[in-house]
Amino acid sequence: MSTNPNPGNPVDTGSHPSGQKLINLIRGWPSPSLLAADLLLQSATTALTDPSIYVPGLQYGPDPGYGPLREQLSQWLSEKYAVKPDVERICVTGGASQSIACILQGFTDPVYTRAAWVVAPMYFLAGPIFEDSGFYGTDGRLRGFGEDEEGPDVKELEREIQKMEQQKGADEPTFKHPAPQRKIYRHVIYVVPTCANPSGVTMSLSRRHALVNLARKYNALIISDDVYDFLQWPVTTTPSTSPVPFIKPLPRLTDLDLPLGRSSHDPQDKHFGHAVSNGTFSKLIGPGVRTGWVEAAPNLAYGLSQTGSTRSGGAPSQLVAAMITQLLKSHDVDTHVSTKVRPALQRRHARIVQSIESELGQFSISVRSEGEIGGGVAGGYFVWLTLPDGMSGKEVSERAREEENLVVAEGEMFEVRGDERSPRFPSNLRLCFSWEEEGDVVEGVRRLGRVVKRMKENKGERREGRFGNGDMSGNDISYK
Structure with a gap:
């Protein structure tokens, strides 16, 4: 369990050995800058x-x-x-x-x-x-x-x-x-x-x-x-x-x-x-x-x-x-979404995809960047990564938290619990780009690249995560 007493505002750096602040790429929340507080006050x-x-x-x-x-x-x-x-x-x-x-x-x-x-x-x-x-x-x-x-x-x-x-x-x-x-x-x-x-x-x-x-x-x-x-x-x-x-x-x-x-x-x-x-x-x-x-x-x-x-x-x-x-x-809802929400998400999406290509592409990690293949349209809050064969999303997630104070979601989280006949996702990761600020989204991918690089260089080594197999984020992170 995270030691951060306020996971909704992850700014604590001293509790992590790296001294880096926590970057949370699991949390499926809108960034505080996208909340329509001013409009709600008026209404x-x-x-x-x-x-x-x-x-x-x-x-x-x-x-x-x-x-x-x-x-x-x-x-x-x-x-x-x-x-x-x-x-x-x-x-x-x-x-x-x-x-x-x-x-x-x-x-x-x-x-x-x-x-x-x-x-x-x-x-x-x-x-x-x-x-x-x-x-x-x-x-x-x-x-x-x-x-x-x-x-x-x-x-x-x-x-x-x-x-x-x-x-x-x-x-x-x-x-x-x-x-x-x-x-x-x-x-x-x-x-x-x-x-x-x-x-x-x-x-x-x-x-x-x-x-x-x-x-x-x-x-x-x-x-x-x-x-x-x-x-x-x-x-x-x-x-x-x-x-x-x-x-x-x-x-x-x-x-x-x-x-x-x-x-x-x-x-x-x-x-x-x-x-x-x-x-x-x-x-x-x-x-x-x-x-x-x-x-x-x-x-x-x-x-x-x-x-x-x-x-x-x-x-x-x-x-x-x-x-x-x-x-x-x-019409304030439409104005807010068209002038604040969609532009911010479009920028974040572009930056995270560019970062994935530059930081992770060399490791044969692929990303889905469009909703319909060839449609030229993206949306939502998330990108879905596929790791090369043999690389465990769970291990990447654990090591990212342990070594880089970075929280990402391993693919196994998205399997149907208890249904062994349904598809499995041991080599996938989900990254959310809606919560952290743009610069931290890019920095998070950079940290992920360092983790993958070390795993590639030390292939065969398996380290036990300091945070065990429990909740590594310290919060519930993807409500609708």
Whole structure:
């Protein structure tokens, strides 16, 4: 465990033998310079001085969420994705992670739902959310499947689903009673279609269609984390401080599913659909606002709002939802993202890729620098490194922390825990470029290069890490 008493502000240098300050390239947080504090101050002042805003904002909210925010979101998202606005498709959530948990509570069953399927490498902190709902890799109910340059391997996924369906009958009972506001799905599929965490892969349009068709065939619900859709930029070697315009993302899975209408698995009088878009303001404004949204078929969006904790406590983000409504009305969210967030991430991405090529390229370490190969577009927070054969990502990570006071994530963190059949990543690393300042991102790669160089020069030597096999970062580091 790190001795740093405040891992959120890693400035301590004296506790490390090297005397170097800690550089954390695991932490998937936005840099403090990217937080929209000034905008939130303005919107809070407006919200808390106007009774028409603060009275409903400080009360229990309606189940689907703060009405004005749902209306603003519906219009805003329709413009981003070029779809027809429909406020009934929107349910306000407490962020993307919280909404995954609520979706699993409402739309899965401990017996009837066969399994939760996740792309491997997976967003590692999603695993415990599924485990909390009874989906464990050790009992075959949390299952990983691979991806390639176009995204999730849908053919592999279908083969595995078919095997599972053959092993189990179709007459298992359901212990939950969702009717009439919800339904129980046979399978759950979790994906990050755009700039996936950790691999950075963006799912191709053809692969998106194939995944939707598979979900409709096997009564599966796709939970699609669309958290990086608005954080994409042209790949460049000469980034500037100028605004980076919005790049229209590929159609969401829910936008491909809904026009197909009811499937044979829907109740006779309801249309729940087979894909849900999971969004959040965490990466756009700041994770602490704890506000997100789901967009899906109206029946599914309403069913999500009927989660017991929501009905008891009210909408999960009410006051902040009222504040964010003001930012959407004034277009301040778009201005903040285009003038601050995207330019900063574009610069950091360019610098980390350049540093990897100059410091690590000589060791045959490759990096994925685009979401779609050949697309010329990058995005998100992370780059995914592949080490040469025989080099252990875990050992590199341990030695980086021990020798250079550098924290990086080894590929094994992104395996599906307990599922020995899913893909393994012993020779990969994930580096995050969003948290540390630009110069420290570059310095972190330089330190990583020194570690790899020493390992190459002393091939065969295996040193035990001073920090053991526990948490080397001293914090939880990649929330949505």
